[in-house]
Amino acid sequence: MSGVFERDSKYLLQSLPSRTRLHITRGRGARVWDSSGREYLDFFSGIAVNNVGHCHPRVVEAVKKQAETLMHTSLLYYIDPPVRLAEKLAEITPRSISRFFFANSGAEAVEGAVKLAKKYAYKNRKSASHVIALDLSFHGRTALALTLTGQHKYKHGLGAFANYPGVVHVASPYCYRCPLGLDYPRCGVKCAEALEDAINRRTPGEATAFIAEPIQGEGGIITPPVEYFKKVNEVCGRYGVLFICDEVQTGFGRTGRLFAAEHYGLEPDLMTMAKALGGGLPIGAIGVSEEVASAIDAGDHFSTFGGNPVACAAASAAIEAVLDEMLHERAEKLGRMLMDGLKEVQEELGLIGDVRGKGLMVGVELVKDRETKEPADKEAAKAAEHALREGVIIGVGGVYKNVLRLQPPLVIDENDVNRVVETIERSIRSLSKPGGT
Numbered sequence: 101m102s103g104v105f106e107r108d109s110k111y112l113l114q115s116l117p118s119r120t121r122l123h124i125t126r127g128r129g130a131r132v133w134d135s136s137g138r139e140y141l142d143f144f145s146g147i148a149v150n151n152v153g154h155c156h157p158r159v160v161e162a163v164k165k166q167a168e169t170l171m172h173t174s175l176l177y178y179i180d181p182p183v184r185l186a187e188k189l190a191e192i193t194p195r196s197i198s199r200f201f202f203a204n205s206g207a208e209a210v211e212g213a214v215k216l217a218k219k220y221a222y223k224n225r226k227s228a229s230h231v232i233a234l235d236l237s238f239h240g241r242t243a244l245a246l247t248l249t250g251q252h253k254y255k256h257g258l259g260a261f262a263n264y265p266g267v268v269h270v271a272s273p274y275c276y277r278c279p280l281g282l283d284y285p286r287c288g289v290k291c292a293e294a295l296e297d298a299i300n301r302r303t304p305g306e307a308t309a310f311i312a313e314p315i316q317g318e319g320g321i322i323t324p325p326v327e328y329f330k331k332v333n334e335v336c337g338r339y340g341v342l343f344i345c346d347e348v349q350t351g352f353g354r355t356g357r358l359f360a361a362e363h364y365g366l367e368p369d370l371m372t373m374a375k376a377l378g379g380g381l382p383i384g385a386i387g388v389s390e391e392v393a394s395a396i397d398a399g400d401h402f403s404t405f406g407g408n409p410v411a412c413a414a415a416s417a418a419i420e421a422v423l424d425e426m427l428h429e430r431a432e433k434l435g436r437m438l439m440d441g442l443k444e445v446q447e448e449l450g451l452i453g454d455v456r457g458k459g460l461m462v463g464v465e466l467v468k469d470r471e472t473k474e475p476a477d478k479e480a481a482k483a484a485e486h487a488l489r490e491g492v493i494i495g496v497g498g499v500y501k502n503v504l505r506l507q508p509p510l511v512i513d514e515n516d517v518n519r520v521v522e523t524i525e526r527s528i529r530s531l532s533k534p535g536g537t
């Protein structure tokens with residue numbers, strides 16, 4: 101049936117962010133096809149989800165097999181797929197994480213992680229239930245996750261829905277636009293002091309948890325310097341504040357390591373995962389330490405679909421694909437090549453203010469002027485439109501909507517990287533031409 105755009109606008113709630121007018125009907129590896137049969141190189145992976153590529157044969161096979169055997173029971177009963185998945189996660193997550201709860205999305209994982217952290221604090225007789233989050237962060241769109249999100253643009257018109265009590269925000273380690281007006285590395289990573297300051301001055305002197313993305317994805321691929329997490333981790337330890345590492349966007353090889361926590365030597369108390377976990381199927385997970393697990397009692401948390409066998413089978417297959425194909429190492433190598441190529445383009449084109457990221461999580465921040473750093477948001481949208489006309493899908497994001505987000509499936513190859521660097525160069529050059537599109 102045709103007319104998907106019209107039918108979509110008639111029957112779907114039009115609550116979604118700005119969308120790309122592209123009718124995708126098929127995907128394979130790093131490519132998708134539209135309804136006219138035109139092929140596109142996908143450099144956004146359905147928002148950093150398809151790390152193993154679209155319709156990875158191993159994931160498809162696992163889904164088929166599981167769907168034919170058992171599709172749903174709930175975890176009121178004992179079933180194999182979530183146990184198998186938890187065993188795999190225990191092997192690949194940081195050492196501190198050893199037990200898992202399965203949810204259905206990233207927001208749900210975040211919401212649940214904070215709930216479990218609060219239960220731990222309650223059991224340990226902590227009086228305060230404050231949670232500290234970062235400015236410019238994104239943690240999802242349910243009430244608590246949206247409150248934790250440090251960007252106002254997602255909260256307009258929602259009043260108290262996005263104002264859950266006891267959430268405090270502190271400065272983000274956004275070096276390109278330092279909130280303290282300092283320069284790295286001379287700054288001594290002063291922004292990391294904001295956490296201790298917040299615990300002492302904006303909470304009753306103790307807080308339940310600090311939640312942070314190791315690299316802020318929706319905020320614009322904001323990559324903290326390595327000292328940042330060393331410092332905040334030390335503060336968390338000293339004050340007995342649980343560290344929740346939100347790996348929803350950075351997990352499963354995306355940043356060149358299985359988890360971005362590894363870049364920073366982090367051993368979090370809780371960890372949230374979703375997006376790439378399911379190889380394309382919806383599933384989220386909360387990982388916790390033994391100590392946090394010991395504070396959780398039967399009946400504390402549950403979800404009807406949590407641990408769904410089909411989603412768990414897909415996730416186990418996706419993890420096996422990442423490990424067997426060493427996709428994290430591939431992301432590291434190709435990510436370096438992508439960044440090098442983009443940095444060369446940056447030397448020629450003043451519109452590119454910054455190129456940053458890790459592995460295949462790369463941001464290209466566009467500015468009207470390198471001195472003032474005025475965000476070039478319209479230009480970013482136009483560059484993405486130009487790329488689409490050339491058959492390349494890229495994302496646009498960042499707190500100012502001026503960051504090109506390059507987060508392809510990790511199965512891309514060198515030719516794909518070269519093609520995207522050239523496409524971005526042409527897209528940005530076209531903007532400087534009179535009447536450029």
Ligand SMILES: Cc1ncc(COP(=O)(O)O)c(C=O)c1O
Pocket residue numbers: 205206207208210238239240241313317318346347348349374375
């Ligand atoms: C770091 C992070 N946490 C949580 C979420 C929310 O995930 P979901 O959209 O699956 O609810 C996202 C989504 O972009 C995210 O990037």
